[in-house]
Amino acid sequence: MALVVQKYGGSSVADAERIKRVAERIVDARKAGNDVVVVVSAMGDTTDELLDLAHQVSPLPAGRELDMLLTAGERISMALLAMAIQNLGYEARSYTGSQAGVLTTSVHGRARIIDVTPGRLRGALDEGAIAIVAGFQGVSQDTKDITTLGRGGSDTTAVALAAALSADVCEIYTDVDGVFTADPRIVPNARHIKQITYEEMLELAACGAKVLMLRCVEYARRFKVPIHVRSSYSHNTGTIVTGSMEDLPVEQALITGVAHDRSEAKITIVSVPDEPGAAAKIFETVAGAEIDIDMIVQNVSTGQPGAHQTGRTDISFTLPRADGPVAMAALNRVQAEIGFETLLFDDHVGKVSLIGAGMRSHPGVAAKFFGALAEAGVNIEMISTSEIRVSVVCRDTDLDDAVRAVHDAFDLGGSEEAVVYAGTGR
Amino acid sequence: MALVVQKYGGSSVADAERIKRVAERIVDARKAGNDVVVVVSAMGDTTDELLDLAHQVSPLPAGRELDMLLTAGERISMALLAMAIQNLGYEARSYTGSQAGVLTTSVHGRARIIDVTPGRLRGALDEGAIAIVAGFQGVSQDTKDITTLGRGGSDTTAVALAAALSADVCEIYTDVDGVFTADPRIVPNARHIKQITYEEMLELAACGAKVLMLRCVEYARRFKVPIHVRSSYSHNTGTIVTGSMEDLPVEQALITGVAHDRSEAKITIVSVPDEPGAAAKIFETVAGAEIDIDMIVQNVSTGQPGAHQTGRTDISFTLPRADGPVAMAALNRVQAEIGFETLLFDDHVGKVSLIGAGMRSHPGVAAKFFGALAEAGVNIEMISTSEIRVSVVCRDTDLDDAVRAVHDAFDLGGSEEAVVYAGTGR
Numbered sequence: 001m002a003l004v005v006q007k008y009g010g011s012s013v014a015d016a017e018r019i020k021r022v023a024e025r026i027v028d029a030r031k032a033g034n035d036v037v038v039v040v041s042a043m044g045d046t047t048d049e050l051l052d053l054a055h056q057v058s059p060l061p062a063g064r065e066l067d068m069l070l071t072a073g074e075r076i077s078m079a080l081l082a083m084a085i086q087n088l089g090y091e092a093r094s095y096t097g098s099q100a101g102v103l104t105t106s107v108h109g110r111a112r113i114i115d116v117t118p119g120r121l122r123g124a125l126d127e128g129a130i131a132i133v134a135g136f137q138g139v140s141q142d143t144k145d146i147t148t149l150g151r152g153g154s155d156t157t158a159v160a161l162a163a164a165l166s167a168d169v170c171e172i173y174t175d176v177d178g179v180f181t182a183d184p185r186i187v188p189n190a191r192h193i194k195q196i197t198y199e200e201m202l203e204l205a206a207c208g209a210k211v212l213m214l215r216c217v218e219y220a221r222r223f224k225v226p227i228h229v230r231s232s233y234s235h236n237t238g239t240i241v242t243g244s245m246e247d248l249p250v251e252q253a254l255i256t257g258v259a260h261d262r263s264e265a266k267i268t269i270v271s272v273p274d275e276p277g278a279a280a281k282i283f284e285t286v287a288g289a290e291i292d293i294d295m296i297v298q299n300v301s302t303g304q305p306g307a308h309q310t311g312r313t314d315i316s317f318t319l320p321r322a323d324g325p326v327a328m329a330a331l332n333r334v335q336a337e338i339g340f341e342t343l344l345f346d347d348h349v350g351k352v353s354l355i356g357a358g359m360r361s362h363p364g365v366a367a368k369f370f371g372a373l374a375e376a377g378v379n380i381e382m383i384s385t386s387e388i389r390v391s392v393v394c395r396d397t398d399l400d401d402a403v404r405a406v407h408d409a410f411d412l413g414g415s416e417e418a419v420v421y422a423g424t425g426r
Numbered sequence: 427m428a429l430v431v432q433k434y435g436g437s438s439v440a441d442a443e444r445i446k447r448v449a450e451r452i453v454d455a456r457k458a459g460n461d462v463v464v465v466v467s468a469m470g471d472t473t474d475e476l477l478d479l480a481h482q483v484s485p486l487p488a489g490r491e492l493d494m495l496l497t498a499g500e501r502i503s504m505a506l507l508a509m510a511i512q513n514l515g516y517e518a519r520s521y522t523g524s525q526a527g528v529l530t531t532s533v534h535g536r537a538r539i540i541d542v543t544p545g546r547l548r549g550a551l552d553e554g555a556i557a558i559v560a561g562f563q564g565v566s567q568d569t570k571d572i573t574t575l576g577r578g579g580s581d582t583t584a585v586a587l588a589a590a591l592s593a594d595v596c597e598i599y600t601d602v603d604g605v606f607t608a609d610p611r612i613v614p615n616a617r618h619i620k621q622i623t624y625e626e627m628l629e630l631a632a633c634g635a636k637v638l639m640l641r642c643v644e645y646a647r648r649f650k651v652p653i654h655v656r657s658s659y660s661h662n663t664g665t666i667v668t669g670s671m672e673d674l675p676v677e678q679a680l681i682t683g684v685a686h687d688r689s690e691a692k693i694t695i696v697s698v699p700d701e702p703g704a705a706a707k708i709f710e711t712v713a714g715a716e717i718d719i720d721m722i723v724q725n726v727s728t729g730q731p732g733a734h735q736t737g738r739t740d741i742s743f744t745l746p747r748a749d750g751p752v753a754m755a756a757l758n759r760v761q762a763e764i765g766f767e768t769l770l771f772d773d774h775v776g777k778v779s780l781i782g783a784g785m786r787s788h789p790g791v792a793a794k795f796f797g798a799l800a801e802a803g804v805n806i807e808m809i810s811t812s813e814i815r816v817s818v819v820c821r822d823t824d825l826d827d828a829v830r831a832v833h834d835a836f837d838l839g840g841s842e843e844a845v846v847y848a849g850t851g852r
Contacts, residue, residue: 016479016482016483019483020483023483050502053442053502053506054505054506054509056442057442057445057446057449057506057507057509057510057513058509058510058512058513059513060513061509061512062508062509062512064519065505065506065508065509065512065518065519065520066505066509068501068504068505068508068520069501069502069505069506069509071501072498072499072501072502072505073498075494075495075497075498075501076476076479076495076498078494079480079491079492079494079495079498080479080480080483080491080495081483082488082491082494083480083483083484083487083488083491083492083495084483084484086484086487086488086491087483087484087485087486092491093490093491094491094494099570120570144525144546
C-alpha cells in the first residue's frame, strides 16, 4: 500500500460540482489501495473576496488578523471536500494547518515551514480515513498564532506533508497536463516532458514557468520527494519531477525547454559612482524592503581614465512588477547617500530563458540562442546565465516571438499539438 | 479598572460598515478604562450560506465537518473586527474558540462547555490588547476536534468567558433595548424592565422571550455573572440580569411579564392504553431522538370502570416545530409496541406565559390569567404551571390577542411607547 499526497488548487474546487468531481478522483486513489492525504486551497475567488472585505474595514490590515481571515478560505473548502468524500461512502477528516502539525516562522503572510509533526494525520490514516488538510497555512512555533505561507503556499504544504509522512509521491493537480518544453498557449507544438530533474524544474520555475512554485520544488529537492504534476481535468500521465542531473546518462538530451516570464519590471539606477560599496548599498536597500531581485546587470564604467574623476556606471536589475513602487521609494530615499543621478522604471519587459544540462560545456548553445532572437528581430536588453540556463530580457511585446524562435531553433517541438484546457487559468 | 465581556450578534456585524460601528463602541469601552473581551458571531447570513454549500455537496453532512465549516464564519467576522479596531489605534487580537480555551464535549453541532482556560486572553489583556473571541465554537476536550455549541452558542460563550475571567459584567448586545414586560412589537406600551433576577429571566427565555437564550442564563446563574442586555443601536441603559428571587424585598412587584412562543408544535398520541409504562415508553422514544419536549398533558382515562377493559387516554406534548417530523417518525415506529391508535400533529399552536414571583402563594393570579383569556375569546388547549409561571397553549392566530389581554389584565403597561428598531431582526 502506497501513501499518496494530492494537492488541488482553488480552481479545482471552485464550486460544489467541482468539489464533488475532485472527491471522486480522491476516492479512486483510495480504491486503488493507497493511503491518501489531500491538500486543498480555498475555493475559486474566496481569498480575493476576503481581502476585499479586509480593505473595506481597514486600509492596512495587520498581518496576524489578515492570516486569521484568509485561513477561513481553506477551512471552508476542506470541510466541504471531506463531506463530499463521506457522501461517496469513504471516511474523511479535515484538518487545519495547525491541526496537521505545520509549524512555521511567525512572519505573517509569508511564513516559512520549520517543521511538520503529522501525528494526527498519521492517526487518521491508521484508522483508514482520508485526511484533508488546509493548504497555505500553519501555526507559528513561537507565538502559536495562525500564519499563511504566501504565494505557492499550498504546493509547499503538500510537499512538506509528503516529506514528513515519507509519502511515495506528491501529486500536484493543476490545469495543464504537466510540464512542456514551452507554454503550449504560445507554442502550439510544445512537447510534453514525462520526467524532469529537480534542478531543471527549479530553473523553469525561477524563469517563470507557473506550473510549480519555486519554493515547493526547493522543498521537494531537499527532502527527495517525487512530485507528479497532473491535470485535474484529464487522466493523462503528467510529469514526474525527481532525481538529480548528476544521475542523468550522458546521452540525455541537452535542452529541457523554454520558459518565459512577464511578471517582472526593470529598474535602472543611472550614473552610479563607480566606487567600492555603491552596488552593495543599492542592493542592501532593496533587500531591506524585503524584495527579491532577479537579474542584475552593471555596464562598463563611463569614467575617463586619468581624468581624476570618479567613473560612473549604470546598474539595472529586474524584480517582481508589484514590488516596483516600494523599491523605487526605498532607492529614492538613499539617492543623496549613494550619489546616483536618477532612477528609471520600466514595466514593459519580458524574460525568455533556455534551460538545459551542460550549457557551460557547450558554448554553442548561447550563441545559437542569441542568433535565433536576432533572426526574429528581438532586441536583447539584459543577459544572465547559469550552468544550466541562459536568460535575456526583451520588450514584453517581443516575448511570444522570442519564445517561438528559441523553441524552433532548438528543435524542441513534438509531433502532436498540446491540449490546452480552456478557461482554467489559476 | 473593570473587565467587561461584550457580545455582538450576526446582525450587528453584517457588513463592513456595521463592523466599523461596533469597533467604535468597543473602543469607547476601552477608552472608559475597561479591559475588554469581545465575543462575536458570524456576519449576517454567513452561517446560512455555508449550510447551503454543505447541502450542495452532501445531503447529510457529518457533524465534525459541518462544525469545521461553520466555524469559518466567526473566523471571518472576528478577524475583520480586530482589523477595524486596530484601525482606530487600539491593539486587538482575535482568537478562535479553541485558542480562547473554550473546552467542550465532543457532540458536534450541540457541544456543551466543560471548562474555559483563558490563558491567552488573559495574556492579551495584560499587554493592553482588546481580545476578540469567536462565539458559538470550542474544541472537544477528548478528540481535539472543533465543535459548535448550537443555538444561542455565542451568548453562552460570552457568559462562559465572563465567568472564567471573573469579569465585572457580560454585556449582550442585541436589537432591542433589553427586556420588556411583553414583546413591544405586540404590546406597544410594554414596560422596560431595568433589573430582573436569573430565575425570572430563565422562565422568560424558556417561554419564548428571544432576547436571551436559556442556556446562557443558566450558565450566568450558576457562575453568578451579571448580564447586561443592551441594544447595539442605541445608548439606552438596557436590562441587568442578576440576583436571586430570594433576595427580592417582599414588596417587590409580583408579576415580571408576559412571554409568548410561536416556534412550537403539538403532538397528540390518541388512545394510549392507560397502563403503567405507556407514558414512559413514549417519552423514552422522543428523548431517544434527542428532542427536547416542553409541556405534557394527559387527559383523564376514558376506560369504563368495571368493564374489564383497559382504559384509554390521550397524551399531548409540545416540542420545537422543526423537530416534529423526527418525533412523528420515531413514535410511528413504536405504535404497535405501545398500542396507541393514531398520532396527530398540530403546528398551528402558540404559547402565552405569565412569569412572576410567588404564583403558588397567590392563587388568584392563575384565575385572573384564565379570565383575561376568556374575555378575549381565546380558547385554552393546554395548561402548565410552575412556582413562578403559568402557561397556556392556544391557536397561533389567537396568540397576539392573548398576550395583549394578559398584559392589560395585570396592568403591566408603562406610560411610554417602547422603541422598536426597524429591520433589525436577529
